[in-house]
Amino acid sequence: MGVDEGTGGLVRAARGGDREAFGLLVERSWQRLVRLARSVVGELEAEDAVQDGLVAAWARLGTLADPDRFDAWLSRIVFRRCLRAHRRQRGRVSLEAVPEAPVSCDPAASVSAWQLLSRLAPRQRAVLHLTVVEGMTDAEIAPLLAITPASVRAHRRRARESAARLLQGGKS
The missing domain is CATH 1.10.10.10 (Winged helix-like DNA-binding domain superfamily/Winged helix DNA-binding domain)
Structure with missing residues (x-):
């Protein structure tokens, strides 16, 4: 790949069309984003909301003013996708949405x-x-x-x- 592996360098490479750089950014953020999404939409919808946010982020990467603020920018996009998913979920009750309790x-x-x-x-x-x-x-x-x-x-x-x-x- 040959790019600066810091966040700013990866964002600049991804803006240039480098999917591998964007993949590294996603890999670094995935667990944190899924935890954020779970806190809003629950276990079942979390990964879908994160993936929707990542698709939107890839498409709008050129609008990010400061590449070093990528994490906060991406988190806001994912959070907004979670809010949309939550609005769609309203009124639906699913026993599957209740996470399994830890053994202890x-x-x-x-x-x-x-x-x-x-x-x-x-x-x-x-x-x-x-x-x-x-x-x-x-x-x-x-x-x-x-x-x-x-x-x-x-x-x-x-x-x-x-x-x-x-x-x-x-x-x-």
Whole structure:
């Protein structure tokens, strides 16, 4: 391939039509993107949403202003695809969407937690996932979701308030 293997170099090569460079970028981001997608659309739709986002990113690679900001740019595209998928899913209930509980986990608690999270707004669910599961800071989450760090804090607060109401048997 012969290109700079840093993110910026790979993006520049991919812009020139180098599919292998884009493949390396995808490979580096895949697991993180799938985790982000799962936090919004659940296990079954996550990989499809990521793939849709990757197709869109390949087509729009020329619009990326700063190649070194590729990860945040790609995450925003995937997040938007997840929001679209979530809107299409609304109202559909599938037992298959409930992930399998880890062996050491109480199955009833795992299902209840998933059901609780699935009732939160997609952005609130994503903020909670990125904070709790991924261990990301507000400053790291903000560019991924195209919001400010203050908005990240507000979404997390609303998510916790909604979760508390749901646990008490109220509506979100």
